[in-house]
Amino acid sequence: MSARIVVVGSLNMDLVVRTPRIPSPGETIIGRELHTVPGGKGANQAVAAARLGAEVSMVGRVGRDAFGGPLLANLAANGVDHAWVQEDPDAATGVALIEVDDAGRNSIVVVSGANMRLTPADVDAAQPALAGAQALLLQLESPLETVLHAAQLGRRLGIAVILNPAPARPLPPELLAAVDVLAPNESETALLTGRSVDTLADAEEAARALLDRGVPTVVLTLGERGSLLARREGVQHFPAFPVTPVDTTAAGDAFLGGLAVALAEGRPLEEAMRWGNAAGALATTRLGAQPSLPDRAAVLALLASAAEA
Ligand code: RIB
Numbered sequence: 001m002s003a004r005i006v007v008v009g010s011l012n013m014d015l016v017v018r019t020p021r022i023p024s025p026g027e028t029i030i031g032r033e034l035h036t037v038p039g040g041k042g043a044n045q046a047v048a049a050a051r052l053g054a055e056v057s058m059v060g061r062v063g064r065d066a067f068g069g070p071l072l073a074n075l076a077a078n079g080v081d082h083a084w085v086q087e088d089p090d091a092a093t094g095v096a097l098i099e100v101d102d103a104g105r106n107s108i109v110v111v112s113g114a115n116m117r118l119t120p121a122d123v124d125a126a127q128p129a130l131a132g133a134q135a136l137l138l139q140l141e142s143p144l145e146t147v148l149h150a151a152q153l154g155r156r157l158g159i160a161v162i163l164n165p166a167p168a169r170p171l172p173p174e175l176l177a178a179v180d181v182l183a184p185n186e187s188e189t190a191l192l193t194g195r196s197v198d199t200l201a202d203a204e205e206a207a208r209a210l211l212d213r214g215v216p217t218v219v220l221t222l223g224e225r226g227s228l229l230a231r232r233e234g235v236q237h238f239p240a241f242p243v244t245p246v247d248t249t250a251a252g253d254a255f256l257g258g259l260a261v262a263l264a265e266g267r268p269l270e271e272a273m274r275w276g277n278a279a280g281a282l283a284t285t286r287l288g289a290q291p292s293l294p295d296r297a298a299v300l301a302l303l304a305s306a307a308e309a
Pocket of ligand 1: 010012013014038039040041044095096108110141249250251252253289
């Protein structure tokens with residue numbers, strides 16, 4: 001039986017410009033190409049998990065406009081159940097404006113639109129999907145009240161609650177109390193802890209500071225430095241798989257998808273970290289958010305090649 005995962009979160013249409021470099025404030029530069037690509041942290045994590053073999057349901061909102069339908073169609077094409085994604089007649093579909101430079105780095109501005117109208121009642125309506133799920137994935141591109149409600153419901157239902165606190169913002173203690181795995185990246189960790197995360201030693205200290213706030217498991221994604229798993233019993237570093245990045249957009253979402261699928265399949269956390277690293281690395285080798293997310297065969301092949309090396 002395959003793993004069952006629910007994602008409560010955002011759907012955006014990404015308008016992606018390839019550019020030699022990210023412009024400074026006040027500067028105009030000429031970009032290369034414009035791509036219109038399905039994205040949004042929630043939908044990316046849903047598609048990532050589905051491509052890795054999980055049964056995935058998505059809870060969210062899009063507008064009844066030119067971007068909403070294609071985003072739902074893309075979820076369906078990837079086997080994600082979108083019965084719980086409403087088409088909101090009073091809001092526009094979320095849009096992300098993304099610049100990607102020649103080193104594959106990005107800068108992103110999100111216009112949330114319908115995503116910020118997702119309500120606790122929308123989550124309650126999706127209880128049939130939540131019943132029997134092993135993992136619940138949450139991010140912060142939805143109202144905090146809704147994220148908190150989903151986390152507390154997931155906790156009551158005995159589902160592993162995984163929170164990717166992106167984009168970063170201070171987190172209330174009642175949310176941290178309902179989370180099983182907190183998974184920020186470096187900049188989110190810096191905001192949450194007030195510490196810079198320049199070295200692995202910094203990352204370890206920051207992870208311990210997050211554990212001290214009551215979360216049982218902290219997973220830090222560290223880009224080309226891999227990821228860090230922190231629990232009361234200790235901290236472990238998992239080096240990244242070496243790849244040449246084209247676009248790092250959604251690498252973190254791919255990591256979350258890999259981590260969630262492996263955990264939902266009952267694999268140990270250490271193995272789930274390697275699944276996350278493999279999915280994240282592969283996602284950087286292609287342009288765009290959802291088009292870059294790897295399938296299960298690609299992740300298993302990368303894991304096997306690393307095991308042989
Ligand atoms: O994590 C990447 C995502 O962040 C993009 O797809 C964009 O939509 C923003 O939500």
